[in-house]
Amino acid sequence: MSEATIQGQSVIGKVAHDHGHAGHHEHDHHEESFISKYVFSQDHKMIAKQFLITGMIWAIIGGLFSVLFRLQLGYPDATFPFLEDIFGKWAQGGKISPDFYYALVTMHGTILVFFVLTAGLSGTFANLLIPLQIGARDMASPMLNMLSYWFFFGASIVMFASLFVQTGPAAGGWTIYPPLSALGQASEGSKIGMDLWLVSMALFIVSSLLGGLNYISTILNMRTKGLSMTRLPLTVWALFFTAVLGVLSFPVLLSGAILLLFDRNLGTxxxxxxxxxxxxxxxxxxxxxxxxxxxxWFLGHPEVYIILLPAMGMVSEVMSVNARKPIFGYLAMIVSLFAITILAFLVWAHHMFVTGLNPFLGAFFVLLTLLIAIPSAVKVFNWLTTIWRGNLRFTPAMLYAIGFVSLFISGGLTGIFLGNSTLDLHLHDTYFVVAHFHIVMGVASFFGMFAGLNHWFPKMYGRYLNNTMAYIHFWITFVGAYLIFWPMHYQGFAGMPRRYYDYSNWESFKQFIELNRFISTVAMVVFAAQLLLVFNFFYSIFKGRKLKTENPWGAATLEWTTPINPGHGNWPGEIPEVHRWAYDYGKDGREFIPQNEPVGPNESHH
Amino acid sequence: MSGFFILAILALAFLVVFQIAKASEYVSVLKGEEKTFLQNNKINAFLFIVFLVAGLVGVWYCNELYYGKTLFVQPSASDHGEKIDKMMWITLAVTGVVFFMTQIMLFWFAYKYQYSEKRKAYYYPHNNKWEVLWTVVPAIFLTVLVGFGLYYWFGITKEAPQGSQVVEITGKQFNWLVRYPGKDAVLGRKNYRLTNASDGNALGVDWEDASSHDDIEASEVHLVVNKPVKFVINAQDVIHDVGLPHFRLKMDAVPGIPTTIWFTPKYTTAEMKKITGNKDFVYEISCDQMCGSGHYSMKGIIVVETQEEYNAWLADKKPQYVTVMEGKKTPVAVADSATAKPIAALSK
Structure with a gap:
């Protein structure tokens, strides 16, 4: 076995590639100016980095907001004078005001769901991985791709501006249900902040559509020779279904948002x-x-799969590479992704069991919702079988992948409670829901993103992330996530409602004050650990250990056949041709067989 | 000042972590990357097992600490709630088994199959038998869960039985208004355009409708134990939600679209005080749908009592229509004590 493949990070490269083009790619960008290279770039790899870094900035803001409102929940009686210094009238006397609290909760949700886990996750990895893994020089339309980022940037500017208006940003929850969100009289956050929210989301949806259409057409049309759909890495499949979900559901949210703008401003x-x-x-x-x-919710439900599917795809890929074993049940993995995609469109009303929805109609949504557990179970067992009898390398990416599976199980199982309308009558809008979706779509998707970031950072920057910092970050975040969200199930079992500013006046819910304090403390520690990740990221871009081989993880997919720092166009010479699926690990006694290696005469058939 | 210290400590901790991280990178170059890799792999594999064991202990410990603070230790206060509790236990049992099985497998495999120079990964791309197994088995279990769930669901959401008590609950920022239909058991017609709180008509009742003349407005919900009750739920401004944790139920209050929910309370408030051992026990209505800055304080009180107690409470209640009309005759005596007062509310 080669050293490259055991360690994942060795000096000795083994993969047979053409090094003759080493200096060749220089000419690809010799005429690029700073603006066209770093700002209005049409290179999918640069756009991916733009999405990633913008997403990171949003993640810090969104995470910080959660720390602030956890401060209120953990210490409802305390005052923090420094808050008044920073936030003025929003935290008079050092105590977060209810209006401010609800603005923080709302923006935390909006930012994390849309700006971080949709744009930051899909935007980054769809852009980076689709062309590289399908053997294309760039997206179908690099121009639309660039516009996709800049519309996202515009959405970010508008949303960021809304934080500074006098009446504050939107404060009606990230789901912005009218009439609360429609009536300025009903809430400070439903004044100009709400209009800005809607405008920002409209721009965001345009960005998402431009990106999604581009991803779909790229995957369908630009796969390299020999790369049939059933030879695609699961990352690409997951990103494909994600794009389909987004393209079909985001327009519905746009229509909903526009009608809301009409109601707000035009008297409809x-x-x-x-x-x-x-x-x-x-x-x-x-x-x-x-x-x-x-x-x-016709968008909102697919949205949670828009967030989760890319994470699933990346975890499948990372897990297989680091188990040195093919992903188990490749076809079943695709079919289950497909099933989840279809079902995602048919379950939206399970968020509405207690709105007075016709109970008969509700029954269908119960059935369809619980059906999702079947493809989910298939995925979990396939992941388990993938690591079974593997030879596991615990690179940081692999740790996050295993963490993802654990979180996906924990959060997925609680979905079986909430999808059942009978139980939803009791658990709806309690902390049980908070625990459920934070684990399964929040933290789990973040873990998918971290796995991707650690795995493909070398491809992005030609350097490694610092391992020690990554390990520390993983363990703090993994343990912290469970410490924060596991006990919340108990609060939910007590019927404790979410989105409360203070529970101390409630005979039914005041028994959890100490638990809330504990959760807030852990949340702060976990937030600090995220800063470590951000630091690691920026430090390693400039100072990380340099790559000495094109294929540091011994992976079979095409992105590792490009030079260490690929130029615009990705491959200096010919585009590689594909001869096999993406998961020939440990076959015929060989460590791995790259996708572009022709099938040998004596190769066994799987 | 303490803030400054915390920041300083944080910064210091960061610096230490960073220095260790940097140093470990140099050490790994010196020691040989292979050796470092093996060492890290062992440590992380071991930590996964530690995590599994500590996690299982943690799950137990968390249960010790908080089980007693949930509603599991109180019997459901409504008949529907009993079904919901039963469903909860069925679901907990099924998901619990899967949870422990899969989590233990995951971390055990991670530990057991950690990298070893001696082992070769087993090339095992698929196996239809296994895949069919873990499609079919979950499908069977889910069919059971859906079956039970819908059976209970239809039982809970069917029409309220004849002769149920009717109570109207209306949510507004940030309190609940309660109306009883009076002797005729019919709630008088409403028209939101007639709403005028200062004129004693906070609910917008149409006094032209004679069936409104005996309607009683109150600040608390009073229910008779073991008698089915149907809530007619409205909202005036934004969406609210009548959350009834002890009865295990909730229903949204939507402006313009009345909703209903019914159940039979099983224990009087006094009985629940004994059952829970909490002398301050009270059935609370919590608003469970984000409704603005006072959302967290939108509390209602339900009193469940015996028929006699209920009758006694009702006896001295005057219909709102009567109060309003008396007020009009003698404007001085505008006793708005009977107008629906904000229930509890912020009470700041």
Missing amino acids: SFYLSDIVVKGEILPNEGGSAILFQHLF
């Missing part, structure tokens, strides 16, 4: 009827507040 009544707010009788009649929820 799409969502409004029979309303008396603060004593004022509104003229609107005939609208339905529930209509918005249908429109919202």
Whole structure:
């Protein structure tokens, strides 16, 4: 066995490649200016980095917001004078005001769901991996790809600006249900901050659509010779389904958002009827507040899979590479991704069991929702079988991948509670829900992202992330995530509602004050650990250990056949031709067989 | 000042971690990368087992600490809630088995199959038998869960039985207004355009409708034990939610679209005080749908009592119509004590 493949990080490269082009790729970008290379770049790899770094900045902001509102939850009676120094009237006397609290909660959700785990995750890895893994020189339309980032940037600017308006940003929860979000009289956060939220999301959706259409057309049309759909790495499959989900569901949210803008500003009544707010009788009649929820969740539910599928794809890839073993049940993995994609469109009303939805209709949503557990179970058991009898290398990426599976199991199983309308009657909008979705789509997807980041960082920057910092980050985050979210299930079993600013006046919920304090403390530690990751990232871009081989992990996929620092166009010479699937690890006594190696005459058939 | 110290300590911790991380990189170059790799692999594999064991102990310990603070230790206060509790235990049992089985497998495999120079990874791309097994077995279990779930669901959501008590609950920022239909058992018609709180008509009742004349408005929900009750739920401004943790139920209050929910309370408030051993026990309505800055304080009180106690409570209640009309005759005596007062609310 070669050293390259055992350690993952060795000096000695084994993969047979053509080194003759080493200096060749220089000419690809000799005429690029700073602006066209780093700012308005049309190189998918640069766009990926732009998405990643923008996403990171948002993650720090969104994470910090959670620390702030956890401060209120953990220490409802304490005052923190420094908060007043920073936030002024929002934290008078050093105590976060309810309006501010709800703004923080809302922006935490919005930022993490859309700006970090959609744009930061899909945007980064779809851009980076699709062309590299399918053997294309770039996306189908590099121009649209660039626009996709800049629309995201525009959305970011508008959302960021909304944090600074006098009445504060949107504060009605990330789901922005009207009438609360439609009526400025009902909440400070429903004033100009809400308009900015909607405008920002409109820009965001444009960005997402441009990106998604591009990903789909690239995957369908630009695969290199020999790379049939059933030879694609699972990352590409996952990113493909993610894009399909986004393209089909985001427009529905856009329509919902536009109608809401009309209701807010043009006097229409799409969502409004029979309303008396603060004593004022509104003229609107005939609208339905529930209509918005249908429109919202028609995106909102697929959205959680938009977040989760790329993580699943990357985890499959990372796990197989580091187990030195093919992913178990490749076809079953694709079929289960497909099943999840289809079902994702058919379960949205399980968020609405207690809205007065027709119980008969609800029954279908129960059935379809619980069906998702089947492809999910297939995936979990396939991952387990992938590491079974493997030869596991615990690179940081592999640790995150294993962590992902653990979190996906924990959070997925609680979905079986919430998808069952009978139990949802009790658990809806309690901390049980908070625990469920934070574990399964929040932390798990972050772990998928961390796995991807650690695995493909060498491809992005030609250097390694620092291992020790990555290990410390992994263990703190993994243990911390469970310490934060596991006990929340118990709060949920006590019926404790989410989105409360203070529980101390409630006979039914006040028994958890110490637990809340504990959770807040752990949350702060975990947040600090994330700063370590960010530091590691930027430090390693400039000072990380340099790569000495093109294929540091001994992986079979095509991205590792490019030079260490590929130029625009990825391969200096011919595009590689593919002769096999992406998972020939440990076959015929060989450590791994790259996808571009022709099938030998005596090779066994799997 | 303490803030400054915390920052300083944080910065110092960061520096230490960073220096260790940097040093370990140099050490690994000196020691040989292979050796470092093997060492790291062993440490992490071991940590996975530690995590598994500590995690299992943690799961037990967390249960010790908090099980007693959940509603599991209280009997459900409604008949529907009993079904929901049963469903909860069925689901907990099924998911619990899967949880422990898969998590133990995951971390055990991670430990057992950690890198060893002696082992070769087993080339095992697929096996249809296994894959069919773990498609079919979960499917069977889920069928059972869906079956039980829907059976209970339809039982809970069917029409309220004839002769149920009817109570109307209306949510507004940030309190609950309660109305009883009075002797005729019919709630008077409403028209939101007639809403005028200062005129004693906070709910927008249409006084033209004679069935409204005996409707009683109150600040608390009073229910009779063992008598089915149907809530008619409204909202005036934004969406609220009538959350009834002890009865294990909740239902949204949506402006313009009335919703309903029914159940039979099983224990009086006094009985629950004994059962829970908490002399301050009270059935609370929590708003469970984000409704604005006072969301967290939108509390309602339900009193469950015997028929006699209920009758006694009702006896001295005057219909809202009567109060309003009396007020109009003698404007001085605008006793708005009977108008629906914000229930509990912030009470700051």
